[in-house]
Amino acid sequence: MRLLTLRGDTPRPLALDYAAPLQRRRWPGAAALAIALAIAAALVIRYGEVQQERAALLARLDLQQAGTRAVRALPARAAGDEAKSIEVVTRQLALPWPEMIESVESAANRQVALLVLQPEPERGTLRLTAEAGTPQAMLDYVRRLGESEALAGAHLVSHQVRRESAARPIQFVAQATLRGRK
Amino acid sequence: MSRLWTERIRVAFAPAALGIVRARRGAEAAEVVACDAQAGAEAWRGALDAFASAAASWLALRADVSVVLSNHFLRYALVPQDAALRGGAEELAFARHAFAKIHGERSAAWDVLLDREARGPLRVACAIDGELRRGLQACFPPGAKARLASLQPYLMAAFNRRRRQLAAPAAALLLLEPGRACLARLAHGRWTRLRNLRGEFEAPQTWTALLEREQALDGDAPEREVLVRPHEDSADPYLAMAQCVS
Numbered sequence: 166m167r168l169l170t171l172r173g174d175t176p177r178p179l180a181l182d183y184a185a186p187l188q189r190r191r192w193p194g195a196a197a198l199a200i201a202l203a204i205a206a207a208l209v210i211r212y213g214e215v216q217q218e219r220a221a222l223l224a225r226l227d228l229q230q231a232g233t234r235a236v237r238a239l240p241a242r243a244a245g246d247e248a249k250s251i252e253v254v255t256r257q258l259a260l261p262w263p264e265m266i267e268s269v270e271s272a273a274n275r276q277v278a279l280l281v282l283q284p285e286p287e288r289g290t291l292r293l294t295a296e297a298g299t300p301q302a303m304l305d306y307v308r309r310l311g312e313s314e315a316l317a318g319a320h321l322v323s324h325q326v327r328r329e330s331a332a333r334p335i336q337f338v339a340q341a342t343l344r345g346r347k
Numbered sequence: 348m349s350r351l352w353t354e355r356i357r358v359a360f361a362p363a364a365l366g367i368v369r370a371r372r373g374a375e376a377a378e379v380v381a382c383d384a385q386a387g388a389e390a391w392r393g394a395l396d397a398f399a400s401a402a403a404s405w406l407a408l409r410a411d412v413s414v415v416l417s418n419h420f421l422r423y424a425l426v427p428q429d430a431a432l433r434g435g436a437e438e439l440a441f442a443r444h445a446f447a448k449i450h451g452e453r454s455a456a457w458d459v460l461l462d463r464e465a466r467g468p469l470r471v472a473c474a475i476d477g478e479l480r481r482g483l484q485a486c487f488p489p490g491a492k493a494r495l496a497s498l499q500p501y502l503m504a505a506f507n508r509r510r511r512q513l514a515a516p517a518a519a520l521l522l523l524e525p526g527r528a529c530l531a532r533l534a535h536g537r538w539t540r541l542r543n544l545r546g547e548f549e550a551p552q553t554w555t556a557l558l559e560r561e562q563a564l565d566g567d568a569p570e571r572e573v574l575v576r577p578h579e580d581s582a583d584p585y586l587a588m589a590q591c592v593s
Contacts, residue, residue, distance in 0.1 A: 174515070
């Protein structure tokens with residue numbers, strides 16, 4: 166409490182300086198300082214605005230580049246390939262798979278093993294790769310394949326004896342036409 | 348122009364000596380230059396010659412020079428505040444009139460300053476011989492690197508440095524110089540009495556007698572008061588006077 170009282174009674178500084186009139190000439194410096202501070206403040210504000218504009222432009226640029234990348238990801242040729250792939254799948258899905266498989270299985274016996282079944286929907290054919298124990302079994306299989314309800318025109322495309330195997334089986338490729346596809 | 352690397356020179360300007368304290372980049376150097384107090388008709392003539400000689404060697408330096416004027420060269424008065432006065436010019440004229448009433452016609456050649464504001468009913472005014480003031484300022488011609496940054500009474504320098512101690516209900520500031528004593532008395536931080544006396548007061552019995560006499564003349568003063576004596580332990584009064592500039 167006493168300290169507060171003393172502070173409250175502290176006399177003001179004496180101002181009796183005879184050189185003080187000379188010091189008044191400092192006002193141009195003070196004015197220049199004030200102007201410089203104002204300019205500095207304006208520059209700081211402008212800097213903030215420019216930074217915001219720059220950030221916005223960068224964001225827009227990123228968006229544009231991302232859009233370009235998206236467009237580039239689907240070139241015309243790729244789009245065509247994709248369409249073709251879709252078409253192929255659609256055609257394959259449209260094949261009479263149950264009948265076709267039934268025909269192939271009914272033609273097979275213990276001496277013939279089916280390896281690859283490769284339909285070609287655009288040409289309406291079925292190409293298959295199989296292995297037979299004897300030449301006769303191979304020929305009988307192709308004949309039975311042609312007699313089935315779903316396939317016609319079955320014929321032998323190629324055959325080859327596998328000499329690396331001790332049983333020396335015959336690997337052959339046969340082709341038939343899908344009934345109602347041509 | 349930056350004053351960052353400016354040398355600071357503080358000078359105590361007294362009749363018998365100059366106390367010079369120079370400070371630059373943390374290093375401080377002090378010297379006392381003797382003056383011829385009988386050099387001219389005015390008591391300040393010898394000191395001004397010595398100061399002009401010293402200042403000539405500083406002109407090429409980037410220096411701020413602060414001069415503390417001995418109370419030998421100043422007159423003081425406590426001027427009542429008058430609400431009827433309007434503006435600084437009228438108040439200053441009133442202060443001049445106060446000096447004229449005390450000192451007569453010779454005060455016409457004095458340069459008078461009035462303290463800007465005061466808490467109480469009295470304001471401090473001081474007066475210096477105009478020729479001395481002009482002579483000191485002429486030591487720093489336009490274009491010189493050194494400049495006269497401050498020209499202030501010893502009372503102002505000492506009071507501003509110790510004013511917080513003068514906030515007591517009753518306080519006295521006693522400034523002793525060779526051949527002179529200046530005694531300011533305040534109550535609750537307000538000026539009540541100001542005396543600037545010629546004489547030898549360095550012996551304790553003399554300045555204590557001065558205090559007792561002034562206390563007796565100031566009838567409303569309480570018995571106990573805080574006494575502030577700057578530089579009572581200093582080795583050299585002139586250097587101490589120079590160093591009290593803040």
